[in-house]
Amino acid sequence: xxxxxxxxxxxxxxxxxxxxxxxxxxxxxxxxxxxxxxxxxxxxxxxxxxxxxxxxxxxxxxxxxxxxxxxxxxxxxxxxxxxxxxxxxxxxxxxxxxxxxxxxxxxxxxxxxxxxxxxxxxxxxxxxxxxxxxxxxxxxxxxxxxxxxxxxxxxxxxxxxxxxxxxxxxxxxxxxxxxxxxxxxxxxxxxxxxxxxxxxxxxxxxxxxxxxxxxxxxxxxxxxxxxxxxxxxxxxxxxxxxxxxxxxxxxxxxxxxxxxxxxxxxxxxxxxxxxxxxxxxxxxxxxxxxxxxxxxxxxxxxxxxxxxxxxxxx
Amino acid sequence: xxxxxxxxxxxxxxxxxxxxxxxxxxxxxxxxxxxxxxxxxxxxxxxxxxxxxxxxxxxxxxxxxxxxxxxxxxxxxxxxxxxxxxxxxxxxxxxxxxxxxxxxxxxxxxxxxxxxxxxxxxxxxxxxxxxxxxxxxxxxxxxxxxxxxxxxxxxxxxxxxxxxxxxxxxxxxxxxxxxxxxxxxxxxxxxxxxxxxxxxxxxxxxxxxxxxxxxxxxxxxxxxxxxxxxxxxxxxxxxxxxxxxxxxxxxxxx
Numbered sequence: 001x002x003x004x005x006x007x008x009x010x011x012x013x014x015x016x017x018x019x020x021x022x023x024x025x026x027x028x029x030x031x032x033x034x035x036x037x038x039x040x041x042x043x044x045x046x047x048x049x050x051x052x053x054x055x056x057x058x059x060x061x062x063x064x065x066x067x068x069x070x071x072x073x074x075x076x077x078x079x080x081x082x083x084x085x086x087x088x089x090x091x092x093x094x095x096x097x098x099x100x101x102x103x104x105x106x107x108x109x110x111x112x113x114x115x116x117x118x119x120x121x122x123x124x125x126x127x128x129x130x131x132x133x134x135x136x137x138x139x140x141x142x143x144x145x146x147x148x149x150x151x152x153x154x155x156x157x158x159x160x161x162x163x164x165x166x167x168x169x170x171x172x173x174x175x176x177x178x179x180x181x182x183x184x185x186x187x188x189x190x191x192x193x194x195x196x197x198x199x200x201x202x203x204x205x206x207x208x209x210x211x212x213x214x215x216x217x218x219x220x221x222x223x224x225x226x227x228x229x230x231x232x233x234x235x236x237x238x239x240x241x242x243x244x245x246x247x248x249x250x251x252x253x254x255x256x257x258x259x260x261x262x263x264x265x266x267x268x269x270x271x272x273x274x275x276x277x278x279x280x281x282x283x284x285x286x287x288x289x290x291x292x293x294x295x296x297x298x299x300x301x302x303x304x305x306x307x308x309x310x311x312x313x314x
Numbered sequence: 315x316x317x318x319x320x321x322x323x324x325x326x327x328x329x330x331x332x333x334x335x336x337x338x339x340x341x342x343x344x345x346x347x348x349x350x351x352x353x354x355x356x357x358x359x360x361x362x363x364x365x366x367x368x369x370x371x372x373x374x375x376x377x378x379x380x381x382x383x384x385x386x387x388x389x390x391x392x393x394x395x396x397x398x399x400x401x402x403x404x405x406x407x408x409x410x411x412x413x414x415x416x417x418x419x420x421x422x423x424x425x426x427x428x429x430x431x432x433x434x435x436x437x438x439x440x441x442x443x444x445x446x447x448x449x450x451x452x453x454x455x456x457x458x459x460x461x462x463x464x465x466x467x468x469x470x471x472x473x474x475x476x477x478x479x480x481x482x483x484x485x486x487x488x489x490x491x492x493x494x495x496x497x498x499x500x501x502x503x504x505x506x507x508x509x510x511x512x513x514x515x516x517x518x519x520x521x522x523x524x525x526x527x528x529x530x531x532x533x534x535x536x537x538x539x540x541x542x543x544x545x546x547x548x549x550x551x552x553x554x555x556x557x558x559x560x561x562x563x564x565x566x567x568x
Contacts, residue, residue, distance in 0.1 A: 051417050054565040073316050073419045081417040087410030091331045103320040104418040
C-alpha cells in the first residue's frame with residue numbers, strides 16, 4: 001500500500017512566527033497515525049494545511065493523491081475533518097446536520113438516509129438524532145462530529161484532538177470507534193493525550209515548535225529512545241526529605257532525570273548496573289518510606305517528555 | 315458553484331427556523347400597513363393638535379400614501395438589510411461553522427452566493443408583504459394605484475435594499491466581525507443619504523431609486539430610471555466581486 005498523506009518541506013508562517021517548519025511526513029494508507037505535540041506545537045496548523053483550510057507558505061503536500069494547495073473540490077470529496085471543538089448549526093437537528101453534510105458530498109435520497117442511520121448507530125447518538133444540536137452535550141457534539149466526518153466514507157479522516165474534551169467513558173467509546181476504522185480508512189489524529197495515541201495509533205510523529213522531532217511506530221520509538229526507568233512509590237513522605245532525595249538523584253551520573261507525580265518517582269537511568277545498587281542506597285539513606293520499587297518499560301509519555309521537554313524529565 | 319443548491323436550501327431553512335424571515339415579513343407588513351394610514355390621518359392629527367391655532371393642511375391624496383410608503387421602506391429596508399447581513403459571514407467564521415462547511419466539497423463562491431440570495435429572498439418576502447399591505451390600504455383609504463407601476467416601484471425599492479445587503483456582506487466578509495460590519499453598513503447608508511441629496515449625483519446611489527419608484531407607482535414617467543437602476547446593479551456587482559476577492563484567500567484556523 002502507498003502513502004495516503006505525503007508532506008515535503010511543508011512550511012506555514014504567520015508574519016514573523018513560523019508555525020510549521022519544513023514538515024516531512026509520510027502516512028501509510030489504512031493506518032491510524034498519531035500526531036503528537038505540546039500545545040502550540042503546530043498540530044492544528046498542519047491539519048488546517050492538509051485539509052485545505054489554510055495555504056502553505058512553502059513546501060507541498062498531497063492527501064489521497066491530491067495537492068492540498070489547489071483548493072481542490074476533488075480532494076475535499078475524499079477527506080473529512082473533525083475540529084477539536086466542533087461547531088455546528090445549533091438550530092439544526094442531529095439527523096438534519098448529517099443530511100446537510102451528506103448532501104454537500106453529493107449523497108441524496110435513500111442512500112443518504114441509509115448512511116445517516118449507519119453513522120448515527122456507529123457513533124451511538126441515534127436516540128438524540130431528532131434533538132436540536134444546540135442542546136447537545138460536549139460529548140454528544142464530539143460524537144456528532146465524528147458521525148458527520150464519516151458520512152462520506154472518506155479515504156483520509158483528520159481528527160484534531162478528538163477526545164480531549166471528553167470524560168473517560170466518552171474517550172473510551174470514541175477511541176474504540178476510531179480503532180475500528182483501522183485499515184478501512186487512514187486516520188490522522190492529533191492529540192496531546194499520549195495514552196490515547198499509544199492505545200490506537202500504529203505510527204506516531206512528534207512535533208515541537210513546528211518542527212518534526214521524530215516519526216516512527218510506537219514499538220520503534222520504545223526500542224530507540226527508551227531508557228530504563230525505575231518507578232518508586234513512596235508513602236506519606238516528608239516533603240523536605242523528598243526534595244532532598246530528588247536533588248541527590250539528579251546529581252548522580254547514572255540518572256538521566258527524575259520526575260515526581262504525586263506519590264510516584266520516575267527515575268530515568270543511563271547506566272543500569274551502577275544505578276541498581278546506588279538508587280537503593282540513596283532511598284535507604286533518605287528516610288523516605290518506600291512501598292514499591294519497580295523497573296518498568298517506558299511508555300510513550302516518557303519518550304515524549306524526553307524528546308520534547310528535554311533530558312531533565314524522564 | 316459546487317454545493318450552491320444545498321447551501322441555499324440550508325440558508326433559507328435557517329432564515330425561517332431562526333425566525334428572521336417571519337420577523338422581517340411582519341415588520342415590513344406593518345410598515346406597508348401604516349404608511350397609507352399615516353398619510354391619511356396625519357393631517358387630521360396635526361389639525362387637532364393645533365388647538366386654537368388654525369393650521370391648514372392639504373387634503374391627503376394617493377400620492378402622499380405612496381410617498382409615505384417609499385420613505386418608510388427606504389429607511390427600514392436598508393436597516394433590516396444591515397442587521398441581517400452583518401453577521402452572515404463574520405458569525406460563521408467566529409463560530410467555526412465556515413470551516414465545517416468549507417472543509418467539504420462546497421466552493422467559496424457557492425458559500426457567499428447562497429448567503430446573498432437567501433438574504434435577498436428574505437427581504438423580497440418582506441417587500442412583498444409590505445407592498446400587499448400598502449397597496450390594499452392605499453386602495454381602501456384613497457384610490458388604487460396602477461398595479462404594474464406599483465409592482466415596479468416595489469422592485470426598485472428591493473434593488474435599493476439589496477445594495478445594502480451586498481455592502482454589509484462585503485464588510486462582514488472583509489472585517490470578519492459582526493458589529494464593525496454593521497458599522498460599515500450604517501456608514502454606507504449615511505454616506506449614500508448625503509450623496510443622494512446632491513443634485514445629479516444622487517441618482518447614482520441606491521436611494522436615488524426613490525424618485526423613479528415614486529413616479530412609477532403613480533403611473534408617471536420615471537426620472538433617471540435606467541441610470542439609477544444600472545448604478546444600483548453596479549453597486550451590487552462590485553460589492554459582490556470584492557467580497558469574493560476578499561473571501562477566496564481567507565484562511566480558517568489559528
